[in-house]
Amino acid sequence: MTPPNLQALRDGDAAEWDVAFRWLWPAAFGAAQAVLQPYLPAEVEDVAIESLEELVGEVKRLSTAEEMRPLLAKIARNRAVSRLRELYAAKRGAGQTESYEAKQEAGGDLPEAIAPDDPVGALEHKELAERLGRLLAELKPPQGEMLADYFLRGLTYEEIAKKHTVALGTVGVYLKRGLAAMRRVWGRGGKDV
Amino acid sequence: MNDQEFFDLALRVIGRRASDAEREQLEVLLASRRDLKAQFEEIRDDARLAKKVLPLMEAVGSSSGEFPAYARERLLTKVRQTLGQPQPAWTKRGWNWRWALGLAVGAAAVVLLLLPMLTQPGEPIIQVAMLDTAGPVRGEDSDLDALKAQWKHSEVRTFDTAGQLDTWRTNWPSGAKVAAKVIYDRAPGEVRVILHGPGNPLEKTFPVGQDLAATLRQAADFIREQTRR
Numbered sequence: 001m002t003p004p005n006l007q008a009l010r011d012g013d014a015a016e017w018d019v020a021f022r023w024l025w026p027a028a029f030g031a032a033q034a035v036l037q038p039y040l041p042a043e044v045e046d047v048a049i050e051s052l053e054e055l056v057g058e059v060k061r062l063s064t065a066e067e068m069r070p071l072l073a074k075i076a077r078n079r080a081v082s083r084l085r086e087l088y089a090a091k092r093g094a095g096q097t098e099s100y101e102a103k104q105e106a107g108g109d110l111p112e113a114i115a116p117d118d119p120v121g122a123l124e125h126k127e128l129a130e131r132l133g134r135l136l137a138e139l140k141p142p143q144g145e146m147l148a149d150y151f152l153r154g155l156t157y158e159e160i161a162k163k164h165t166v167a168l169g170t171v172g173v174y175l176k177r178g179l180a181a182m183r184r185v186w187g188r189g190g191k192d193v
Numbered sequence: 194m195n196d197q198e199f200f201d202l203a204l205r206v207i208g209r210r211a212s213d214a215e216r217e218q219l220e221v222l223l224a225s226r227r228d229l230k231a232q233f234e235e236i237r238d239d240a241r242l243a244k245k246v247l248p249l250m251e252a253v254g255s256s257s258g259e260f261p262a263y264a265r266e267r268l269l270t271k272v273r274q275t276l277g278q279p280q281p282a283w284t285k286r287g288w289n290w291r292w293a294l295g296l297a298v299g300a301a302a303v304v305l306l307l308l309p310m311l312t313q314p315g316e317p318i319i320q321v322a323m324l325d326t327a328g329p330v331r332g333e334d335s336d337l338d339a340l341k342a343q344w345k346h347s348e349v350r351t352f353d354t355a356g357q358l359d360t361w362r363t364n365w366p367s368g369a370k371v372a373a374k375v376i377y378d379r380a381p382g383e384v385r386v387i388l389h390g391p392g393n394p395l396e397k398t399f400p401v402g403q404d405l406a407a408t409l410r411q412a413a414d415f416i417r418e419q420t421r422r
Contacts (some may be wrong), residue, residue, distance in 0.1 A: 017269060070249070
């Protein structure tokens with residue numbers, strides 16, 4: 001599916017927005033789902049729709065249609081994080097008085113997504129789009145897919161080796177190279193942000 | 194233990210996929226070697242970064258998931274509220290459309306002024322009439338239909354007296370450069386064509402044989418031929 005016409009979107013062309021919503025939806029939904037699925041799965045769709053609404057207001061400051069998906073993903077992620085923080089704030093109000101930081105340091109069940117230092121949320125959308133593009137170029141297949149399998153889908157080395165039909169001993173090599181590529185683009189731990 | 198083996202061990206512990214023995218092994222290593230502790234910190238930072246960046250990377254590249262139809266109207270309402278109603282394409286051109294419109298009007302005016310000077314007599318105005326002195330009581334409409342079929346864009350008048358027909362025949366449309374009158378005189382069975390143009394009036398009579406339609410076609414050809422000159 002090709003990106004929509006940005007000028008038509010800026011002009012409020014409903015037909016073009018119809019196309020855009022379908023093209024953008026997976027990015028909004030995916031980003032919200034990554035944060036909320038384990039804690040608030042029922043909120044994922046709502047957050048994705050709210051994010052699309054917010055994107056409508058941002059469309060005039062975009063330079064290219066290709067910037068839309070990274071920006072939307074960032075909006076959806078930030079909204080999902082806020083929703084999650086509200087949940088934890090409500091819990092804290094109900095007697096759980098630890099701060100996020102204290103809870104994280106204590107190794108509690110605080111979601112990593114709502115940790116205070118946020119290398120993704122701190123980036124401007126153009127910079128974010130540019131870095132994601134660079135990262136996709138840096139990650140040689142199947143490094144990206146294996147990183148996602150390990151860090152997002154929780155697969156073991158053995159499961160990854162089986163899925164990608166590679167020797168067990170090479171899984172760690174792919175993951176190590178993948179993380180190194182990520183560090184080249186984002187800096188250590190996202191410190192270049 | 195080489196670099197890769199240490200990386201794998203550290204990642205298993207960070208990813209909470211290590212056995213108790215592996216965790217203990219790592220603790221011993223980190224306690225005894227400061228360089229490995231720094232390396233471990235680096236891997237942990239990278240893992241944290243990966244957990245934040247990878248979901249976005251996956252989301253941006255994702256093409257799965259169906260846009261829910263119920264959200265469409267809500268979002269289009271937002272579009273209308275935020276960006277307003279779309280304007281027709283011609284209004285987006287600013288002042289250009291006004292220039293274009295002005296030029297078009299000017300060109301049209303020039304064409305209208307020059308047209309009579311530049312063109313030959315074009316399609317003539319054709320007026321059609323039928324003289325039926327016996328009156329319409331005979332109820333024969335086929336002749337009238339034939340006249341209407343031949344000159345679809347002309348009104349076909351019917352007269353039952355020669356006087357009425359004469360009045361009509363001498364009354365030419367004003368402003369017309371070329372005009373033709375076609376008179377079907379039913380009693381003698383003839384079709385008269387009178388041409389009115391810049392030169393002398395021209396008249397020709399076509400006797401109607403068995404086929405009125407064929408005679409009307411001849412008359413039409415005559416008009417066409419004469420007005421083409």
